[in-house]
Amino acid sequence: VTPPPSPAKIRARKGGTPLVCLTAYTTPVAQLVDPHCDIVLVGDSVGMVLHGLPSTLGVTMEMMSLHGRAVARGLKQAMLVVDMPFASYEESPQQAFRNAARLMAETGAAAVKLEGGVHMAETIAFLVARGVPVMAHIGLTPQSFNTLGGYKVQGRGAEADKVLADARAVAEAGAFSVVLEKLPESLSRRITEEVAIPTIGIGASPACDGQILVIDDMLGLFTEFQPKFVKRYAELGAEAEKAIAAYAEEVRARTFPAPEHVFSDEGKGK
Ligand code: KIV
Ligand code: NA
Structure with missing residues:
Protein backbone atom coordinates (compact mmCIF):
# COMPACT_ATOMS: atom_id res chain seq x y z
CA VAL A 1 0.00 0.00 0.00
CA THR A 2 1.07 3.55 -0.69
CA PRO A 3 1.24 5.76 2.41
CA PRO A 4 -1.39 8.48 2.87
CA PRO A 5 -0.94 11.64 0.79
CA SER A 6 0.18 14.75 2.66
CA PRO A 7 -1.99 17.88 2.67
CA ALA A 8 0.56 19.40 0.25
CA LYS A 9 0.04 16.44 -2.12
CA ILE A 10 -3.72 16.89 -1.92
CA ARG A 11 -3.32 20.60 -2.67
CA ALA A 12 -1.23 19.74 -5.74
CA ARG A 13 -4.12 17.70 -7.16
CA LYS A 14 -6.03 20.87 -7.99
CA GLY A 15 -7.73 20.42 -11.37
CA GLY A 16 -6.69 16.76 -11.69
CA THR A 17 -8.57 13.51 -11.16
CA PRO A 18 -11.37 14.35 -8.72
CA LEU A 19 -10.54 13.79 -5.04
CA VAL A 20 -12.63 11.01 -3.49
CA CYS A 21 -13.63 11.70 0.10
CA LEU A 22 -16.03 10.04 2.56
CA THR A 23 -16.67 10.32 6.25
CA ALA A 24 -16.08 7.45 8.69
CA TYR A 25 -16.55 7.23 12.44
CA THR A 26 -15.50 3.66 13.31
CA THR A 27 -12.60 1.30 12.60
CA PRO A 28 -14.49 -1.24 10.45
CA VAL A 29 -16.00 1.45 8.23
CA ALA A 30 -12.60 3.17 7.97
CA GLN A 31 -11.17 -0.17 6.74
CA LEU A 32 -13.92 -0.40 4.11
CA VAL A 33 -13.48 3.12 2.71
CA ASP A 34 -9.69 3.37 3.01
CA PRO A 35 -8.70 1.61 -0.27
CA HIS A 36 -11.06 3.82 -2.29
CA CYS A 37 -10.56 7.28 -0.79
CA ASP A 38 -7.97 10.03 -0.95
CA ILE A 39 -9.32 11.61 2.25
CA MET A 48 -26.23 13.33 14.31
CA VAL A 49 -25.66 10.01 12.53
CA LEU A 50 -24.21 7.98 15.43
CA HIS A 51 -25.19 9.79 18.64
CA GLY A 52 -28.74 10.92 17.87
CA LEU A 53 -28.07 14.62 18.46
CA PRO A 54 -30.47 17.06 16.76
CA SER A 55 -27.60 19.08 15.23
CA THR A 56 -23.79 19.20 15.29
CA LEU A 57 -23.77 21.84 18.03
CA GLY A 58 -23.58 19.32 20.88
CA VAL A 59 -20.51 17.51 19.52
CA THR A 60 -17.52 17.64 21.89
CA MET A 61 -13.73 17.44 21.59
CA GLU A 62 -13.94 14.10 23.42
CA MET A 63 -16.29 12.68 20.76
CA MET A 64 -14.04 13.86 17.92
CA SER A 65 -10.96 12.45 19.61
CA LEU A 66 -12.58 9.08 20.37
CA HIS A 67 -13.94 8.59 16.83
CA GLY A 68 -10.75 10.04 15.33
CA ARG A 69 -8.67 7.39 17.10
CA ALA A 70 -11.07 4.62 16.02
CA VAL A 71 -10.88 5.70 12.37
CA ALA A 72 -7.09 6.12 12.46
CA PHE A 86 -18.54 23.79 17.58
CA ALA A 87 -17.02 26.15 20.17
CA SER A 88 -13.55 24.55 20.02
CA TYR A 89 -11.99 27.16 17.69
CA GLU A 90 -14.17 30.26 17.17
CA GLU A 91 -13.08 32.20 20.25
CA SER A 92 -9.49 32.93 19.23
CA PRO A 93 -6.63 31.62 17.08
CA GLN A 94 -4.97 30.49 20.33
CA GLN A 95 -7.99 28.43 21.37
CA ALA A 96 -8.13 26.95 17.87
CA PHE A 97 -4.44 26.01 17.96
CA ARG A 98 -4.72 24.37 21.39
CA ASN A 99 -7.65 22.21 20.32
CA ALA A 100 -6.37 21.46 16.81
CA ALA A 101 -3.01 20.35 18.22
CA ARG A 102 -4.82 18.14 20.73
CA LEU A 103 -6.92 16.47 18.01
CA VAL A 118 -13.48 35.55 5.82
CA HIS A 119 -14.02 35.64 9.59
CA MET A 120 -11.91 32.49 10.16
CA ALA A 121 -9.06 33.47 7.82
CA GLU A 122 -6.91 34.87 10.62
CA THR A 123 -7.32 31.63 12.59
CA ILE A 124 -6.50 29.48 9.55
CA ALA A 125 -3.28 31.47 8.94
CA PHE A 126 -2.37 31.17 12.64
CA LEU A 127 -2.80 27.38 12.55
CA VAL A 128 -0.98 26.85 9.25
CA ALA A 129 1.98 28.96 10.44
CA ARG A 130 2.23 26.65 13.45
CA GLY A 131 2.15 23.31 11.66
CA VAL A 132 -1.58 22.57 11.53
CA PRO A 133 -2.84 21.96 7.98
CA VAL A 134 -6.41 23.21 7.59
CA MET A 135 -9.26 22.12 5.35
CA ALA A 136 -11.77 24.98 5.25
CA HIS A 137 -15.56 24.58 4.93
CA ILE A 138 -17.76 27.34 3.46
CA GLY A 139 -21.21 27.79 1.95
CA LEU A 140 -23.66 25.96 4.19
CA THR A 141 -21.82 25.62 7.50
CA PRO A 142 -24.06 23.45 9.71
CA GLN A 143 -22.55 24.72 12.99
CA SER A 144 -24.06 28.14 12.09
CA PHE A 145 -27.55 26.92 11.16
CA ASN A 146 -29.06 29.09 13.90
CA THR A 147 -27.63 32.29 12.42
CA LEU A 148 -28.05 31.11 8.80
CA GLY A 149 -31.75 30.41 9.47
CA GLY A 150 -31.67 26.73 8.55
CA TYR A 151 -29.91 24.38 6.14
CA LYS A 152 -30.69 26.36 2.99
CA VAL A 153 -28.77 26.54 -0.27
CA GLN A 154 -26.18 29.30 0.11
CA GLY A 155 -24.75 31.83 -2.33
CA ARG A 156 -27.72 32.35 -4.66
CA GLY A 157 -27.99 35.70 -6.43
CA ALA A 158 -26.38 38.64 -4.65
CA GLU A 159 -24.99 36.31 -1.92
CA ALA A 160 -22.60 34.72 -4.43
CA ASP A 161 -19.90 37.37 -4.07
CA LYS A 162 -19.84 36.86 -0.30
CA VAL A 163 -19.19 33.11 -0.66
CA LEU A 164 -16.55 33.79 -3.32
CA ALA A 165 -14.86 36.18 -0.89
CA ASP A 166 -14.92 33.41 1.73
CA ALA A 167 -13.25 31.01 -0.71
CA ARG A 168 -10.56 33.55 -1.61
CA ALA A 169 -9.93 34.34 2.07
CA VAL A 170 -9.41 30.73 3.17
CA ALA A 171 -7.18 29.98 0.18
CA GLU A 172 -5.09 33.08 0.87
CA ALA A 173 -4.89 32.16 4.57
CA GLY A 174 -3.21 28.88 3.59
CA ALA A 175 -5.97 26.25 3.73
CA PHE A 176 -4.88 23.25 1.60
CA SER A 177 -8.44 22.57 0.40
CA VAL A 178 -11.96 23.82 0.94
CA VAL A 179 -15.29 22.04 1.31
CA LEU A 180 -18.14 23.75 -0.57
CA GLU A 181 -21.50 22.77 0.88
CA LYS A 182 -24.87 23.34 -0.80
CA LEU A 183 -24.02 25.94 -3.44
CA PRO A 184 -25.52 26.47 -6.90
CA GLU A 185 -23.44 24.97 -9.70
CA SER A 186 -22.50 28.30 -11.30
CA THR A 223 -32.53 7.88 6.82
CA GLU A 224 -34.07 10.37 9.26
CA PHE A 225 -33.97 12.94 6.48
CA GLN A 226 -32.32 12.99 3.07
CA PRO A 227 -30.87 16.10 1.49
CA LYS A 228 -31.27 16.39 -2.31
CA PHE A 229 -27.48 16.11 -2.73
CA VAL A 230 -27.29 12.61 -1.23
CA LYS A 231 -27.24 9.65 -3.58
CA ARG A 232 -27.99 6.38 -1.85
CA TYR A 233 -25.59 3.79 -3.21
CA ALA A 234 -27.06 1.07 -0.96
CA GLU A 235 -29.99 0.45 1.37
CA LEU A 236 -28.14 -1.03 4.34
CA GLY A 237 -30.70 0.30 6.80
CA ALA A 238 -33.46 -1.68 5.10
CA GLU A 239 -31.17 -4.75 4.92
CA ALA A 240 -30.38 -4.48 8.63
CA GLU A 241 -34.07 -4.11 9.45
CA LYS A 242 -34.82 -7.37 7.61
CA ALA A 243 -31.99 -9.20 9.40
CA ILE A 244 -33.09 -8.00 12.83
CA ALA A 245 -36.71 -8.95 12.18
CA ALA A 246 -35.60 -12.44 11.07
CA TYR A 247 -33.48 -12.86 14.21
CA ALA A 248 -36.38 -11.82 16.46
CA GLU A 249 -38.74 -14.24 14.74
CA GLU A 250 -36.27 -17.17 14.99
CA VAL A 251 -35.55 -16.55 18.67
CA ARG A 252 -39.26 -16.51 19.45
CA ALA A 253 -39.76 -19.71 17.40
CA ARG A 254 -36.67 -21.36 18.98
CA THR A 255 -35.21 -22.00 15.49
CA PHE A 256 -32.14 -19.97 16.43
CA PRO A 257 -29.68 -21.11 17.74
CA ALA A 258 -29.69 -24.12 15.38
CA PRO A 259 -27.60 -27.29 16.02
CA GLU A 260 -24.55 -25.82 14.20
CA HIS A 261 -24.40 -22.96 16.70
CA VAL A 262 -24.51 -25.20 19.77
CA PHE A 263 -21.64 -26.59 21.92
CA SER A 264 -21.74 -30.24 23.01
CA ASP A 265 -19.95 -31.95 25.93
CA GLU A 266 -17.32 -33.36 23.55
CA GLY A 267 -14.98 -31.46 21.22
CA LYS A 268 -11.90 -29.30 21.68
CA GLY A 269 -13.20 -25.95 22.79
CA LYS A 270 -14.67 -25.15 19.39
O1 KIV B 1 -19.37 16.64 9.34
C1 KIV B 1 -19.28 16.24 8.15
O2 KIV B 1 -19.54 15.07 7.84
C2 KIV B 1 -18.84 17.20 7.14
C3 KIV B 1 -18.82 16.78 5.71
C4 KIV B 1 -20.13 16.35 5.22
C5 KIV B 1 -18.20 17.79 4.82
O3 KIV B 1 -18.49 18.29 7.50
NA1 NA C 1 -18.76 18.81 9.66
Whole structure:
Protein backbone atom coordinates (compact mmCIF):
# COMPACT_ATOMS: atom_id res chain seq x y z
CA VAL A 1 0.00 0.00 0.00
CA THR A 2 1.07 3.55 -0.69
CA PRO A 3 1.24 5.76 2.41
CA PRO A 4 -1.39 8.48 2.87
CA PRO A 5 -0.94 11.64 0.79
CA SER A 6 0.18 14.75 2.66
CA PRO A 7 -1.99 17.88 2.67
CA ALA A 8 0.56 19.40 0.25
CA LYS A 9 0.04 16.44 -2.12
CA ILE A 10 -3.72 16.89 -1.92
CA ARG A 11 -3.32 20.60 -2.67
CA ALA A 12 -1.23 19.74 -5.74
CA ARG A 13 -4.12 17.70 -7.16
CA LYS A 14 -6.03 20.87 -7.99
CA GLY A 15 -7.73 20.42 -11.37
CA GLY A 16 -6.69 16.76 -11.69
CA THR A 17 -8.57 13.51 -11.16
CA PRO A 18 -11.37 14.35 -8.72
CA LEU A 19 -10.54 13.79 -5.04
CA VAL A 20 -12.63 11.01 -3.49
CA CYS A 21 -13.63 11.70 0.10
CA LEU A 22 -16.03 10.04 2.56
CA THR A 23 -16.67 10.32 6.25
CA ALA A 24 -16.08 7.45 8.69
CA TYR A 25 -16.55 7.23 12.44
CA THR A 26 -15.50 3.66 13.31
CA THR A 27 -12.60 1.30 12.60
CA PRO A 28 -14.49 -1.24 10.45
CA VAL A 29 -16.00 1.45 8.23
CA ALA A 30 -12.60 3.17 7.97
CA GLN A 31 -11.17 -0.17 6.74
CA LEU A 32 -13.92 -0.40 4.11
CA VAL A 33 -13.48 3.12 2.71
CA ASP A 34 -9.69 3.37 3.01
CA PRO A 35 -8.70 1.61 -0.27
CA HIS A 36 -11.06 3.82 -2.29
CA CYS A 37 -10.56 7.28 -0.79
CA ASP A 38 -7.97 10.03 -0.95
CA ILE A 39 -9.32 11.61 2.25
CA VAL A 40 -11.35 10.15 5.10
CA LEU A 41 -13.04 12.77 7.27
CA VAL A 42 -14.19 12.18 10.81
CA GLY A 43 -16.98 14.72 10.48
CA ASP A 44 -18.86 16.27 13.35
CA SER A 45 -21.85 14.76 11.52
CA VAL A 46 -20.98 11.87 13.88
CA GLY A 47 -23.13 13.63 16.46
CA MET A 48 -26.23 13.33 14.31
CA VAL A 49 -25.66 10.01 12.53
CA LEU A 50 -24.21 7.98 15.43
CA HIS A 51 -25.19 9.79 18.64
CA GLY A 52 -28.74 10.92 17.87
CA LEU A 53 -28.07 14.62 18.46
CA PRO A 54 -30.47 17.06 16.76
CA SER A 55 -27.60 19.08 15.23
CA THR A 56 -23.79 19.20 15.29
CA LEU A 57 -23.77 21.84 18.03
CA GLY A 58 -23.58 19.32 20.88
CA VAL A 59 -20.51 17.51 19.52
CA THR A 60 -17.52 17.64 21.89
CA MET A 61 -13.73 17.44 21.59
CA GLU A 62 -13.94 14.10 23.42
CA MET A 63 -16.29 12.68 20.76
CA MET A 64 -14.04 13.86 17.92
CA SER A 65 -10.96 12.45 19.61
CA LEU A 66 -12.58 9.08 20.37
CA HIS A 67 -13.94 8.59 16.83
CA GLY A 68 -10.75 10.04 15.33
CA ARG A 69 -8.67 7.39 17.10
CA ALA A 70 -11.07 4.62 16.02
CA VAL A 71 -10.88 5.70 12.37
CA ALA A 72 -7.09 6.12 12.46
CA ARG A 73 -6.77 2.42 13.40
CA GLY A 74 -8.59 1.46 10.19
CA LEU A 75 -6.65 3.59 7.68
CA LYS A 76 -3.59 2.59 5.67
CA GLN A 77 -3.57 4.75 2.56
CA ALA A 78 -6.13 7.53 2.90
CA MET A 79 -5.40 10.84 4.62
CA LEU A 80 -7.20 11.38 7.94
CA VAL A 81 -8.87 14.73 8.61
CA VAL A 82 -10.81 15.45 11.81
CA ASP A 83 -13.51 18.12 12.19
CA MET A 84 -13.10 20.73 14.91
CA PRO A 85 -16.38 20.73 16.86
CA PHE A 86 -18.54 23.79 17.58
CA ALA A 87 -17.02 26.15 20.17
CA SER A 88 -13.55 24.55 20.02
CA TYR A 89 -11.99 27.16 17.69
CA GLU A 90 -14.17 30.26 17.17
CA GLU A 91 -13.08 32.20 20.25
CA SER A 92 -9.49 32.93 19.23
CA PRO A 93 -6.63 31.62 17.08
CA GLN A 94 -4.97 30.49 20.33
CA GLN A 95 -7.99 28.43 21.37
CA ALA A 96 -8.13 26.95 17.87
CA PHE A 97 -4.44 26.01 17.96
CA ARG A 98 -4.72 24.37 21.39
CA ASN A 99 -7.65 22.21 20.32
CA ALA A 100 -6.37 21.46 16.81
CA ALA A 101 -3.01 20.35 18.22
CA ARG A 102 -4.82 18.14 20.73
CA LEU A 103 -6.92 16.47 18.01
CA MET A 104 -3.86 15.88 15.82
CA ALA A 105 -1.79 14.52 18.73
CA GLU A 106 -4.54 12.24 20.03
CA THR A 107 -5.75 10.89 16.68
CA GLY A 108 -2.72 11.16 14.39
CA ALA A 109 -4.80 13.17 11.90
CA ALA A 110 -2.81 14.97 9.19
CA ALA A 111 -5.13 17.98 9.28
CA VAL A 112 -8.23 19.49 10.84
CA LYS A 113 -11.32 20.97 9.21
CA LEU A 114 -13.16 24.03 10.48
CA GLU A 115 -16.17 26.03 9.30
CA GLY A 116 -16.00 29.65 8.21
CA GLY A 117 -14.61 31.95 5.52
CA VAL A 118 -13.48 35.55 5.82
CA HIS A 119 -14.02 35.64 9.59
CA MET A 120 -11.91 32.49 10.16
CA ALA A 121 -9.06 33.47 7.82
CA GLU A 122 -6.91 34.87 10.62
CA THR A 123 -7.32 31.63 12.59
CA ILE A 124 -6.50 29.48 9.55
CA ALA A 125 -3.28 31.47 8.94
CA PHE A 126 -2.37 31.17 12.64
CA LEU A 127 -2.80 27.38 12.55
CA VAL A 128 -0.98 26.85 9.25
CA ALA A 129 1.98 28.96 10.44
CA ARG A 130 2.23 26.65 13.45
CA GLY A 131 2.15 23.31 11.66
CA VAL A 132 -1.58 22.57 11.53
CA PRO A 133 -2.84 21.96 7.98
CA VAL A 134 -6.41 23.21 7.59
CA MET A 135 -9.26 22.12 5.35
CA ALA A 136 -11.77 24.98 5.25
CA HIS A 137 -15.56 24.58 4.93
CA ILE A 138 -17.76 27.34 3.46
CA GLY A 139 -21.21 27.79 1.95
CA LEU A 140 -23.66 25.96 4.19
CA THR A 141 -21.82 25.62 7.50
CA PRO A 142 -24.06 23.45 9.71
CA GLN A 143 -22.55 24.72 12.99
CA SER A 144 -24.06 28.14 12.09
CA PHE A 145 -27.55 26.92 11.16
CA ASN A 146 -29.06 29.09 13.90
CA THR A 147 -27.63 32.29 12.42
CA LEU A 148 -28.05 31.11 8.80
CA GLY A 149 -31.75 30.41 9.47
CA GLY A 150 -31.67 26.73 8.55
CA TYR A 151 -29.91 24.38 6.14
CA LYS A 152 -30.69 26.36 2.99
CA VAL A 153 -28.77 26.54 -0.27
CA GLN A 154 -26.18 29.30 0.11
CA GLY A 155 -24.75 31.83 -2.33
CA ARG A 156 -27.72 32.35 -4.66
CA GLY A 157 -27.99 35.70 -6.43
CA ALA A 158 -26.38 38.64 -4.65
CA GLU A 159 -24.99 36.31 -1.92
CA ALA A 160 -22.60 34.72 -4.43
CA ASP A 161 -19.90 37.37 -4.07
CA LYS A 162 -19.84 36.86 -0.30
CA VAL A 163 -19.19 33.11 -0.66
CA LEU A 164 -16.55 33.79 -3.32
CA ALA A 165 -14.86 36.18 -0.89
CA ASP A 166 -14.92 33.41 1.73
CA ALA A 167 -13.25 31.01 -0.71
CA ARG A 168 -10.56 33.55 -1.61
CA ALA A 169 -9.93 34.34 2.07
CA VAL A 170 -9.41 30.73 3.17
CA ALA A 171 -7.18 29.98 0.18
CA GLU A 172 -5.09 33.08 0.87
CA ALA A 173 -4.89 32.16 4.57
CA GLY A 174 -3.21 28.88 3.59
CA ALA A 175 -5.97 26.25 3.73
CA PHE A 176 -4.88 23.25 1.60
CA SER A 177 -8.44 22.57 0.40
CA VAL A 178 -11.96 23.82 0.94
CA VAL A 179 -15.29 22.04 1.31
CA LEU A 180 -18.14 23.75 -0.57
CA GLU A 181 -21.50 22.77 0.88
CA LYS A 182 -24.87 23.34 -0.80
CA LEU A 183 -24.02 25.94 -3.44
CA PRO A 184 -25.52 26.47 -6.90
CA GLU A 185 -23.44 24.97 -9.70
CA SER A 186 -22.50 28.30 -11.30
CA LEU A 187 -20.96 29.52 -8.03
CA SER A 188 -19.13 26.23 -7.36
CA ARG A 189 -17.63 26.46 -10.83
CA ARG A 190 -16.62 30.09 -10.36
CA ILE A 191 -14.96 29.35 -7.00
CA THR A 192 -13.22 26.26 -8.38
CA GLU A 193 -11.84 28.30 -11.29
CA GLU A 194 -10.76 31.24 -9.15
CA VAL A 195 -9.05 29.64 -6.13
CA ALA A 196 -5.77 27.74 -6.32
CA ILE A 197 -6.75 25.03 -3.81
CA PRO A 198 -8.95 21.99 -4.47
CA THR A 199 -12.67 22.45 -3.84
CA ILE A 200 -14.45 19.44 -2.36
CA GLY A 201 -18.16 19.54 -2.97
CA ILE A 202 -21.15 18.27 -1.03
CA GLY A 203 -24.28 19.46 -2.76
CA ALA A 204 -22.05 21.71 -4.84
CA SER A 205 -22.18 20.10 -8.33
CA PRO A 206 -19.59 18.13 -10.32
CA ALA A 207 -17.70 21.37 -11.07
CA CYS A 208 -15.65 20.84 -7.88
CA ASP A 209 -12.17 19.26 -7.68
CA GLY A 210 -13.54 16.46 -5.50
CA GLN A 211 -16.63 15.16 -3.73
CA ILE A 212 -17.54 14.13 -0.20
CA LEU A 213 -20.59 12.42 1.28
CA VAL A 214 -21.55 11.28 4.76
CA ILE A 215 -21.02 7.51 4.71
CA ASP A 216 -24.22 6.68 6.62
CA ASP A 217 -26.23 8.78 4.14
CA MET A 218 -24.82 7.12 1.01
CA LEU A 219 -25.21 3.63 2.46
CA GLY A 220 -28.82 4.22 3.46
CA LEU A 221 -28.02 3.76 7.15
CA PHE A 222 -29.08 7.25 8.24
CA THR A 223 -32.53 7.88 6.82
CA GLU A 224 -34.07 10.37 9.26
CA PHE A 225 -33.97 12.94 6.48
CA GLN A 226 -32.32 12.99 3.07
CA PRO A 227 -30.87 16.10 1.49
CA LYS A 228 -31.27 16.39 -2.31
CA PHE A 229 -27.48 16.11 -2.73
CA VAL A 230 -27.29 12.61 -1.23
CA LYS A 231 -27.24 9.65 -3.58
CA ARG A 232 -27.99 6.38 -1.85
CA TYR A 233 -25.59 3.79 -3.21
CA ALA A 234 -27.06 1.07 -0.96
CA GLU A 235 -29.99 0.45 1.37
CA LEU A 236 -28.14 -1.03 4.34
CA GLY A 237 -30.70 0.30 6.80
CA ALA A 238 -33.46 -1.68 5.10
CA GLU A 239 -31.17 -4.75 4.92
CA ALA A 240 -30.38 -4.48 8.63
CA GLU A 241 -34.07 -4.11 9.45
CA LYS A 242 -34.82 -7.37 7.61
CA ALA A 243 -31.99 -9.20 9.40
CA ILE A 244 -33.09 -8.00 12.83
CA ALA A 245 -36.71 -8.95 12.18
CA ALA A 246 -35.60 -12.44 11.07
CA TYR A 247 -33.48 -12.86 14.21
CA ALA A 248 -36.38 -11.82 16.46
CA GLU A 249 -38.74 -14.24 14.74
CA GLU A 250 -36.27 -17.17 14.99
CA VAL A 251 -35.55 -16.55 18.67
CA ARG A 252 -39.26 -16.51 19.45
CA ALA A 253 -39.76 -19.71 17.40
CA ARG A 254 -36.67 -21.36 18.98
CA THR A 255 -35.21 -22.00 15.49
CA PHE A 256 -32.14 -19.97 16.43
CA PRO A 257 -29.68 -21.11 17.74
CA ALA A 258 -29.69 -24.12 15.38
CA PRO A 259 -27.60 -27.29 16.02
CA GLU A 260 -24.55 -25.82 14.20
CA HIS A 261 -24.40 -22.96 16.70
CA VAL A 262 -24.51 -25.20 19.77
CA PHE A 263 -21.64 -26.59 21.92
CA SER A 264 -21.74 -30.24 23.01
CA ASP A 265 -19.95 -31.95 25.93
CA GLU A 266 -17.32 -33.36 23.55
CA GLY A 267 -14.98 -31.46 21.22
CA LYS A 268 -11.90 -29.30 21.68
CA GLY A 269 -13.20 -25.95 22.79
CA LYS A 270 -14.67 -25.15 19.39
O1 KIV B 1 -19.37 16.64 9.34
C1 KIV B 1 -19.28 16.24 8.15
O2 KIV B 1 -19.54 15.07 7.84
C2 KIV B 1 -18.84 17.20 7.14
C3 KIV B 1 -18.82 16.78 5.71
C4 KIV B 1 -20.13 16.35 5.22
C5 KIV B 1 -18.20 17.79 4.82
O3 KIV B 1 -18.49 18.29 7.50
NA1 NA C 1 -18.76 18.81 9.66
